[in-house]
Amino acid sequence: MAHALMVWADSDRLGDAELKQSLTAAHEQARRTGAREASLVHGIYLCAHRQFRLAGEHLLKHFVEFPADEVAGLMLSAFHAGGDAALREAGDALVEAQYAIAGARSWPWASWLAWVRAEQGRAGEAVELADHALSLFPRSGVAVHARAHAEHELGAGPGSVVRLDRWLAQNPDAVQVRHLNWHAALQSIASGRFPDARRRADEVLGREDVGMRAAVNWRLLLIGRHPARLSEPGQVRQLLAHPRGMAEVFHTFNLALALATEAAVDDLEELARTAAADPRPEYRDVLAPVAQALARLCAGSPAAAVTLLQDLGERVERLEGVRVEREIVQDTLARALIDTGRHSRAAALLHDRVTTRAHHAYEDLLLTHRPASHPVG
Structure with a gap:
């Protein structure tokens, strides 16, 4: 499982043949471990190959068998990346249901539901859920990211930038560093602080x-x-x-x-x-x-x-x-x-x-x- 996740994270730098070979091997190993592991690796395979519609359909079946599976939650973006409105709505409903199953003490599912609410334009609810998730686990990058989306809708401006910079200072190795700086740049543009937006684009965002x-x-x-x-x-x-x-x-x-x-x-x-x-x-x-x-x-x-x-x-x-x-x-x-x-x-x-x-x-x-x-x- 760990190997499959690492391959997925590195998929943009791998050739198609190497990617397929690595994940096929991981799937064979997962099948020997158990049904949940095999299902997870199959979902990872579909996401890594950008087969998002198939990945979303697979996840709908996976959560029936393995409710509130937090590892499977890492693939939830497939529902929005698939470009299908019906599948996106099914994904949103799935997250709501999984949060209800997992309970309010589940910071991962609170974080994911916060992201869904932000995308639905329900910014106030998104902020509440994100803050709840962060109260349970202050390092939740998904919750901070969801809050950034909601605050964009609210036009939070400098207040959002301060919150993002504070979290980034406390979590300098987070994988979201560049993307959250991008959100901060947009908030600076929203509030007319254009030099700060340019600075973040030049100093934080890379050539890639x-x-x-x-x-x-x-x-x-x-x-x-x-x-x-x-x-x-x-x-x-x-x-x-x-x-x-x-x-x-x-x-x-x-x-x-x-x-x-x-x-x-x-x-x-x-x-x-x-x-x-x-x-x-x-x-x-x-x-x-x-x-x-x-x-x-x-x-x-x-x-x-x-x-x-x-x-x-x-x-x-x-x-x-x-x-x-x-x-x-x-x-x-x-x-x-x-x-x-x-x-x-x-x-x-x-x-x-x-x-x-x-x-x-x-x-x-x-x-x-x-x-x-x-x-x-």
């Missing part, structure tokens, strides 16, 4: 963190602020050309954002054409217009970007990722609407965020006419 850096930088560019260190276009092209470059739509979407930060219009248009010809609906029907819209906005044609983005609606969820990560599509549409003089539509688009988030300097700037020297477009 292309998606997180692009998400910070595209937000800064949309509001006319200088970005942090950009990814190299050659690096992004290399990642797109890799077999995994078009394997998961959310990964490809992040690469599109990285190209947008470089105003790589030709690359974005090529990506849009490739996605449009892809038989997978999430690529053809969602990523293609998003990539094309990014290209049009970078080329100074915001009206075309509006046309491409305005009717996507809930289909944006098919880009996978989580709410805070997909929100940037709405940001891009708001910017394009402002640049075409449609302030009232942009204001309506961001109304809920401006009226419910305590800190919304970012949204205020999105709704402001940008100067002609703005680096995007």
